[in-house]
Amino acid sequence: MKLNVNYSIALTHILSRKRQTITAALGVTIGMAIYLFMNSLSAGFTKYSRNEIFKSNAHIKIYQDDEMSKPLVTHKDALTVIINPQITNTSKKIINPEALLADVKKQPYITNAIAQVNFDAFYSRGSTQIKGTGSGVDIMDNSAMFNFGEYMVAGSLKALQDNKNGIIIGSGISDKLSLGIDDNITVSSSYGVVKVLKIVGIFSTGSDFNDSSKCYTNIVTAQQFLKEGPDFVSAIYANTPDPDVSQAYVDKLKNITQYTVEDWKTTNADVLAGDSVRGLMMGAISLSILLVAGFGIYNILNMTVSQKINDIAILKAIGFSGKDVIRIFVSEAFIMGLLGTFAGVCTGLLMVKIMSGIYVGPPIGYFPIYFELHIFAGSFLLGLGITICAGFFPARKASKVDPVSIFRR
Amino acid sequence: MQDTVLKTQSVSKYFYDPVKFRVLDDISIQVYKGEFLTLVGKSGSGKSTLLYCLSTMDTDYEGSIEILGKPITGSNIDTLAAIRNENIGFVFQFHYLLPEFTCLKNVMIPALKLGRHSREEIEHKAIEKLEMLGLGEQALKPASKLSGGQQQRVSIARALINDPAIIMCDEPTGNLDSKNSKIVFDIFRQLSSEYGQTIIAVTHDNDIAERSDRTITLEDGKIVA
Ligand SMILES: Nc1ncnc2c1ncn2[C@@H]1O[C@H](COP(=O)(O)OP(=O)(O)OP(=O)(O)O)[C@@H](O)[C@H]1O
Numbered sequence A: 001m002k003l004n005v006n007y008s009i010a011l012t013h014i015l016s017r018k019r020q021t022i023t024a025a026l027g028v029t030i031g032m033a034i035y036l037f038m039n040s041l042s043a044g045f046t047k048y049s050r051n052e053i054f055k056s057n058a059h060i061k062i063y064q065d066d067e068m069s070k071p072l073v074t075h076k077d078a079l080t081v082i083i084n085p086q087i088t089n090t091s092k093k094i095i096n097p098e099a100l101l102a103d104v105k106k107q108p109y110i111t112n113a114i115a116q117v118n119f120d121a122f123y124s125r126g127s128t129q130i131k132g133t134g135s136g137v138d139i140m141d142n143s144a145m146f147n148f149g150e151y152m153v154a155g156s157l158k159a160l161q162d163n164k165n166g167i168i169i170g171s172g173i174s175d176k177l178s179l180g181i182d183d184n185i186t187v188s189s190s191y192g193v194v195k196v197l198k199i200v201g202i203f204s205t206g207s208d209f210n211d212s213s214k215c216y217t218n219i220v221t222a223q224q225f226l227k228e229g230p231d232f233v234s235a236i237y238a239n240t241p242d243p244d245v246s247q248a249y250v251d252k253l254k255n256i257t258q259y260t261v262e263d264w265k266t267t268n269a270d271v272l273a274g275d276s277v278r279g280l281m282m283g284a285i286s287l288s289i290l291l292v293a294g295f296g297i298y299n300i301l302n303m304t305v306s307q308k309i310n311d312i313a314i315l316k317a318i319g320f321s322g323k324d325v326i327r328i329f330v331s332e333a334f335i336m337g338l339l340g341t342f343a344g345v346c347t348g349l350l351m352v353k354i355m356s357g358i359y360v361g362p363p364i365g366y367f368p369i370y371f372e373l374h375i376f377a378g379s380f381l382l383g384l385g386i387t388i389c390a391g392f393f394p395a396r397k398a399s400k401v402d403p404v405s406i407f408r409r
Numbered sequence B: 001m002q003d004t005v006l007k008t009q010s011v012s013k014y015f016y017d018p019v020k021f022r023v024l025d026d027i028s029i030q031v032y033k034g035e036f037l038t039l040v041g042k043s044g045s046g047k048s049t050l051l052y053c054l055s056t057m058d059t060d061y062e063g064s065i066e067i068l069g070k071p072i073t074g075s076n077i078d079t080l081a082a083i084r085n086e087n088i089g090f091v092f093q094f095h096y097l098l099p100e101f102t103c104l105k106n107v108m109i110p111a112l113k114l115g116r117h118s119r120e121e122i123e124h125k126a127i128e129k130l131e132m133l134g135l136g137e138q139a140l141k142p143a144s145k146l147s148g149g150q151q152q153r154v155s156i157a158r159a160l161i162n163d164p165a166i167i168m169c170d171e172p173t174g175n176l177d178s179k180n181s182k183i184v185f186d187i188f189r190q191l192s193s194e195y196g197q198t199i200i201a202v203t204h205d206n207d208i209a210e211r212s213d214r215t216i217t218l219e220d221g222k223i224v225a
């Protein structure tokens, strides 16, 4: 009963000035919709670029980094023998990769791990030559990690497993050399090894760069291209349950190996920095639009308080306390804000729905924008919070009205 | 010995704008239960100012005021608001209603705020008060659609809704014709004699002043009679 009277006064105020209420709410609606839209878009872009990253990157990569030869110093005070620092050639390989791979796989926080042998490849047919890179992999494990099977457009993964001299190439290579399934392709490496391999599969990831440069072979084939023995592995890739906290897993893995352990964030620092700058900008712009909407409510309520100063004086004269007056005006802001944010969420949803149906074309496909509950819930609360704050200051001003000074006028 | 409902002790008040001057000068009065007291005096003599101090709305004075035996001087403003809500009905010099609300709702609001009775009871009582003041027909009209005199009577009904111990009026009949003035006067008379409510009314109407229980005359902020 006691609460009711404040709210019913607030409601009457709101209803008796519908146009102002709608104007204020509309400001919030627009601010809210733009805020939601931009944040969904930003999240969509981030998700898209992540997906792109994980097409060719695992969460964690273990490899032997280049080591520089050190100057020979025999003694602290002795003469330094100046030499020309060079990359030491011998250190490139991982010693006993099988054991390390098994070790990595044993870790409870590793969901998946594979070994890769990478080499520079030159694909040729007659006088045409294309430069690219090849990876020797266990194709099934590889597919499990990168969802590679999804991108196969001809042939099969299994065919590579069955054929020691098989190769899976990108669709770009296949087009440029006009070679198809079951054709032979000449591949040479930077170590001068030349092999004729049989095309058992063609993939198309949508990334032009990948499609016209990459190929996959069996591990043994790749080791032969590098003139290396069966011990040689370029890198071990591992996936974890949560890529966001990959750094923690990196720290753990560093305890079991002396090789360089790097997470995808380090490898793709440039892309991620771009993502976070974009996220920050979109967030800042949309937040300021929302704040402007908050100022709209602030303005309208301030005006209401000025116009209703007589009413406030009467309410105080008949026994309403400062707190009651604050409640009345904050409720008015709340009602406007609730209307506005609700309509804003609906509009935002509609915008996201419409945008996500727009086909942009390859490689992106549909516009990368999704409904994400946490963004919507967060925005709803933020919108309400801003409007309540916007309402509080005029309400406090109202609560300080001195009735006597009003009655004397 | 009669019960004292309101008592002031050496209440003085100054205004500083534009120059310092003493608007109330050492006012000490006692008002009793069931008394119909009128305050008279020339315009500018300080009647309204005194009434605002007595009503607890103005706290900027020297001296002390007691209401229903409790000193209220220096109390916290929320406490004072609660005292006003429960114990003081106020009729303003210029009828002040909330324009967006119906007459009925205007009358009900102080009772809804007090929250002592159910909504139905309050509504019933509010209609009773409005009928008593000859406004039964107007109950559901918005307050802004009423004439000045009608609005003044609505504000009297509002002052009565919580059955306050004290009813303070600043020229309650200022806007009324002689017929309605008489109705209001009769109601005040009845409230004080039959229900023991205390009436403190500022008035320029000599007729009313003469027929009240006691009249206090102010001149330049001092009680002269
Ligand atoms: N806010 C103020 N600042 C300075 N002086 C004021 C203020 N309010 C009132 N006064 C002065 O105080 C004196 C008393 O004013 P008050 O309103 O109490 O008179 P009143 O007896 O009610 O007069 P009326 O019969 O015209 O209503 C007047 O001289 C008035 O000019």
Ligand SMILES: [Mg+2]
Pocket: B047, B048, B049, B093, B170
């Ligand atoms: Mg006056």
